[in-house]
Amino acid sequence: MNNKEKSPFTPGSPVPYELFVGRQKQIREIFRYVDQTSMGKQDNLFLMGDRGIGKSSMASFIRHFVATQKNFLGIHVFLGKVSTLEEMVRLIFEQLLKEVHGQTWFGNISELFGKYIKQIGLFGISIGFTPPKQDLEELVKRFPEALSNLLKKMKEQRKGLFIALDDINGLVEKVEFANWYKSFVDEVATHYNEFPVYMMLIGLPEKREMLSHLQPSLMRIFRIVEIDKLSNEEVGQFISQAFESVKMKISQEAMDLMVKFSSGLPVLMHEIGDAVFWIDSDGTVDREDALQGVLSAAKHVGEKYLDxxxxxxxxxxxxxxxxxxxxxxxxxxxxxxxxxxxxxxxxxxxxxxxxxxxxxxxxxxxxxxxxxxxxxxxxxxxxxxxxxxxxxxxxxx
Ligand SMILES: Nc1ncnc2c1ncn2[C@@H]1O[C@H](COP(=O)(O)OP(=O)(O)OP(=O)(O)O)[C@@H](O)[C@H]1O
Ligand SMILES: [Mg+2]
Incomplete structure (x- = not known):
C-alpha cells in the first residue's frame, strides 16, 4: 500500500489524455469542423483562456483524438520562445518530420526535406530539421505550397493535417505574423480546392485582441473557442479517476474538500491532488490527508504562481x-x-x-x-x- 512510485497528478504539464476531463461542448464543436476539414476545407481556430486554465491540455487531447480516430497527422508545437517566422516554420516542419519518423511511409515524405534532415543519435534525440536561413525564408513565403506538397505525399496514409501552434503570445505581437497568417489563409482559399489542414492557435485572451488590432481582417478568419473553469462535478470526476488509476481510495469528505479548494481551476486540482497523493500513507485518502494536502499545495502555489x-x-x-x-x-x-x-x-x-x-x-x-x-x-x-x-x-x- 505504501509503495508510492509515481503520482498521477501532473501540476505544470498538460494532462495525459486518459485523465482529461470536461470541455465536452467545445470538443464536440471542434470535431465537427475537423470533419469538414477532412473533406478538404482549411479551417482556423483560436483557442483562448487564462493562464493554467487548460489550453495546452485540450489541444493535446484533441491532437490525440484526431490522430487516432480521424486519421489525421497531428502536431502540437510550442512557440513560447519563438520570435521569428523562420524559426516557427522550422519547428512546424521538424515536428511533422518527427511525427512521421518511424512510420513505414517515412521514405515518401523525407525527400521533401532534402538533405537537411539531421539524424541525431546522441541522448536518444531522434531527428532534426536544420535548413539554412535562405531555405527557411522560402518556406515562410511558400508555406501553403510546402504543406500542399506534403499533403499530396501522404494522401494514401492520412486524411489531413492538424497543427496546433501553442503559446503564440510572443509571436502575435508582431505585425509580420498577423500578415503572414492572413496571406496563408487567403492564398489557400484562392489557389487550392483541397487543403485539409486544421490550424489551431493557442494563447491568452488579450492576444486575440492584439492580433485583431494588427490585422483586423484576421478576426473574420478564426473561429473562437474560449475555455474557463471546470465545474465541481468535472473536478470530482478528475480526482476520482486519478486516484483510481493508482488504486487509491478516497473518502467522500476528503473528496468534497479537494473539490472545494480546487475552485474549478485545473492547476489547483493538480497541485492539491499531488500534495495529497504524497501525504497519504495508507492508500485511503481521508479528511486529514486532504486538509494537510491543501495546506501543502498552498505553499507550492504561493511559491510557483505568485510573484x-x-x-x-x-x-x-x-x-x-x-x-x-x-x-x-x-x-x-x-x-x-x-x-x-x-x-x-x-x-x-x-x-x-x-x-x-x-x-x-x-x-x-x-x-x-x-x-x-x-x-x-x-x-x-x-x-x-x-x-x-x-x-x-x-x-x-
Ligand atoms: N481538462 C483537464 N483535465 C485534467 N487536467 C487538466 C485539464 N486541463 C488542464 N489540466 C491540468 O491543469 C494544469 C494546467 O493545464 P495546461 O498547461 O493545459 O493549461 P494552459 O492553459 O495551457 O496554461 P498556460 O497558460 O500556462 O500555457 C496542468 O497541470 C494540466 O495537467
Ligand atoms: Mg499551455
Whole structure:
C-alpha cells in the first residue's frame, strides 16, 4: 500500500489524455469542423483562456483524438520562445518530420526535406530539421505550397493535417505574423480546392485582441473557442479517476474538500491532488490527508504562481493577514469595500484603506469599475484562493 512510485497528478504539464476531463461542448464543436476539414476545407481556430486554465491540455487531447480516430497527422508545437517566422516554420516542419519518423511511409515524405534532415543519435534525440536561413525564408513565403506538397505525399496514409501552434503570445505581437497568417489563409482559399489542414492557435485572451488590432481582417478568419473553469462535478470526476488509476481510495469528505479548494481551476486540482497523493500513507485518502494536502499545495502555489514580492507581503504581514481572513472564506474574486468593513474590528478598519492601496499597488487587487465605486477584484483567480487556502493554517496550540 505504501509503495508510492509515481503520482498521477501532473501540476505544470498538460494532462495525459486518459485523465482529461470536461470541455465536452467545445470538443464536440471542434470535431465537427475537423470533419469538414477532412473533406478538404482549411479551417482556423483560436483557442483562448487564462493562464493554467487548460489550453495546452485540450489541444493535446484533441491532437490525440484526431490522430487516432480521424486519421489525421497531428502536431502540437510550442512557440513560447519563438520570435521569428523562420524559426516557427522550422519547428512546424521538424515536428511533422518527427511525427512521421518511424512510420513505414517515412521514405515518401523525407525527400521533401532534402538533405537537411539531421539524424541525431546522441541522448536518444531522434531527428532534426536544420535548413539554412535562405531555405527557411522560402518556406515562410511558400508555406501553403510546402504543406500542399506534403499533403499530396501522404494522401494514401492520412486524411489531413492538424497543427496546433501553442503559446503564440510572443509571436502575435508582431505585425509580420498577423500578415503572414492572413496571406496563408487567403492564398489557400484562392489557389487550392483541397487543403485539409486544421490550424489551431493557442494563447491568452488579450492576444486575440492584439492580433485583431494588427490585422483586423484576421478576426473574420478564426473561429473562437474560449475555455474557463471546470465545474465541481468535472473536478470530482478528475480526482476520482486519478486516484483510481493508482488504486487509491478516497473518502467522500476528503473528496468534497479537494473539490472545494480546487475552485474549478485545473492547476489547483493538480497541485492539491499531488500534495495529497504524497501525504497519504495508507492508500485511503481521508479528511486529514486532504486538509494537510491543501495546506501543502498552498505553499507550492504561493511559491510557483505568485510573484515573489507579492508572496512575501502576504506571508509576512500579520495585520494584513487577519484582514485577509475576514474578507471571507471562500474569498470571492470580487468584493465591495463597505461589506468587508462591517466584518472588521476597529483596528483593522483603520488600516483597511492602506491595505487596499498597498494591494492595488502590488498588482494583487484592482478597482472593479463595472461594479461601481468601492468595488474591488483580485487580478486573477489564484490569489483569492491562495489566500483562502493559507488561512486554513492550523493555529499553534
Ligand atoms: N481538462 C483537464 N483535465 C485534467 N487536467 C487538466 C485539464 N486541463 C488542464 N489540466 C491540468 O491543469 C494544469 C494546467 O493545464 P495546461 O498547461 O493545459 O493549461 P494552459 O492553459 O495551457 O496554461 P498556460 O497558460 O500556462 O500555457 C496542468 O497541470 C494540466 O495537467
Ligand atoms: Mg499551455
Amino acid at each position: 515573489p514580492q507579492i508572496y512575501r507581503v502576504i506571508q509576512r504581514s500579520q495585520r494584513y493577514n487577519s484582514i485577509l481572513k475576514k474578507i471571507g472564506a471562500p474569498l470571492s474574486r470580487n468584493f465591495v469595500k463597505k461589506d468587508i468593513e462591517t466584518r472588521l474590528n476597529e483596528n483593522e478598519r483603520r488600516v483597511f484603506h492602506n491595505f487596499l492601496r498597498r494591494f492595488k499597488k502590488l498588482g494583487i487587487l484592482e478597482t472593479d469599475i463595472e461594479h461601481g465605486s468601492g468595488a474591488y477584484r483580485f487580478v486573477n483567480e489564484i490569489y483569492p484562493i491562495y489566500i483562502w487556502m493559507q488561512s486554513q493554517e492550523p493555529k499553534p496550540s
